Amino acid sequence: MNKVLDRFLHYVAFDTQSNSDNSTCPSTEGQLKLAENIKNEMEQLGLDNVTLDDNGYLMGTLASNVDHDVAPIGFIAHMDTAPDESGQDVKPQIVKNYQGGDIQLGTSGEKLSPAQYPDMDNLIGHDFVTTDGTTLLGADNKAGIAEILTAMEVLINNPEIKHGDIKIGFTPDEEIGRGANLFDVDKFGAEWAYTIDGGYVGELEYENFNASSAKVICHGVSVHPGTAKDKLVNSMNIAARFQLSMPSEETPECTDGYEGFYHLTSIKSGIARTELNYIIRDFDKDNIHLRKAFMQSKVDQLNSELAKGRVSIEITDSYFNMKEMVEPYPHIIDIAKQAMTDCGVEPHICPIRGGTDGARLSFMGLPCPNVFTGGYNFHGIHEFITVQGMNKAVEVIVKIAENTAK
Structure with a gap:
């Protein structure tokens, strides 16, 4: 399961900060560079129908390994990082087996402190991935990409885990509100999907601002x-x-x-x-x-x-708030809740105090709740994620696929 960490550390080296002042799609060249890199990785994994269009939308399919009809589902993440803080020359640091107290962020003079971020007190013994205090980290949403692809690798390497067709989608420019603008729902081909773009372990969201x-x-x-x-x-x-x-x-x-x-x-x-x-x-x-x-x-x-x-x-x-587009399909939420429970995670259904691609996609005919990545403090220099949280997200993605096939 160290592969999810290896993937994540590789992806954050790409500067993919989106730019609302640029009207092109994607709004920055770095997003295309990351997309091309991930496309090669998807092909090497053996995913089918891997496509990358000129606007930076990357899609692929993990084919079903069952002989009965299963609803095709999707997992979606975005490649850009927020304009709020620099995403260039990210230098992540790993703090293993956190035992409490402040974490110094490189030599920047900045620190992560449980006095300011009390969630840290619940993560004793976890391995933290933090910034060096000069940039954001990019867990929002490169952690989601790493978790989705690692989950696909788990399914490929363990064919005894049964699943239907799984559609993978990676989008540009989510942070500037354009992630769903040119998303081809029909081409994607999923009956419903999950954005892997949430925060702490257990988050499950289908309401947004x-x-x-x-x-x-x-x-x-x-x-x-x-x-x-x-x-x-x-x-x-x-x-x-x-x-x-x-x-x-x-x-x-x-x-x-x-x-x-x-x-x-x-x-x-x-x-x-x-x-x-x-x-x-x-x-x-x-x-x-x-x-x-x-x-x-x-x-x-x-x-x-x-x-x-x-x-x-x-x-x-x-x-707009996706609630009205997701609530008519309660099984979508039930499958995710059961997957978390099966993985030893207590589901915490809460409103998103923000938005995701899933909000727009839900109104485009693809109901799309949001699932945790294991990250905290997105959009700033105090952003961090834990390796255990990323691994748990991988487990939940695999279990969602398995439970859907059941």
Whole structure:
């Protein structure tokens, strides 16, 4: 089972950070380089119908080894890493048999501390894979790729484990919301699928946020400061007023569970024009509409108060809660829950405070819950995963395939 770790360490060496400013698919060349490498690996494993299209969508099939009809199922992961932190020159470190306390992250001066991340206290004796404190790790979602392919190798090497057709799909640009844009559901050919893109061992998710984005543009007037009296309008001051009008208690750092939020993700500032980029999240479809209306009302209110300058807003829907598309097929969840139980894992069904390719794919006709990878603290320099967690994900994937055939 060290193969899952070997695969993971190989994949994180590829810089696959996606880029929302680039309209191509995939948005970065590194994703194609990783896809070509994985394609060769899939062919060497003996998977059938391995294809990689020009947009970076990689698919393959492990053929059924039973003589009766079994629903074809799929496993999906994404190849890109988040733009939130650098994914270049990742230098993972392995801490074996963790015995508690802080973990120093290379020579960066950063550390993993159970005081900040109490989940570490539940992982005594595990082997940690961490960053060196200068980049993210890439467990989101290269761990999922490594786990899926290792599970396929287990099935190939153990033909006594019976399974139907298993479809494998690896996607680009999930982190910038485009992972399902060009996914060919008919070509994929699964009746349902599981994204292997969750966190701690036991996570099983089929609810996610309804998601929208908002671009608030503050328009000022730029004039030389030496002659600016009664003429200059600093758009950054307008932007500050708008941000301060937003509810400070409805942000990611102040919410949990089924609570929604507004999140200021970036600012592009200047005298004449400042752009505030927000994401808006809520599990309830009615509430997401109320949140969008609230932001519009704040724009209207600020415009009514401004003597000079103005504010405009552009709101775009990103994805929706997959719950309504998965709940009609309870056997999909039941099979995954039973697989976890069979592998000695207590299933923990919880909402995804985010989104996956599976959310979009569920609305495209491919019901697609999300299963754990064993990782923590995604999108930042404190990201880590355990070898035991990755191995357990491999076991669960194998067991899902086996239980489906039963």
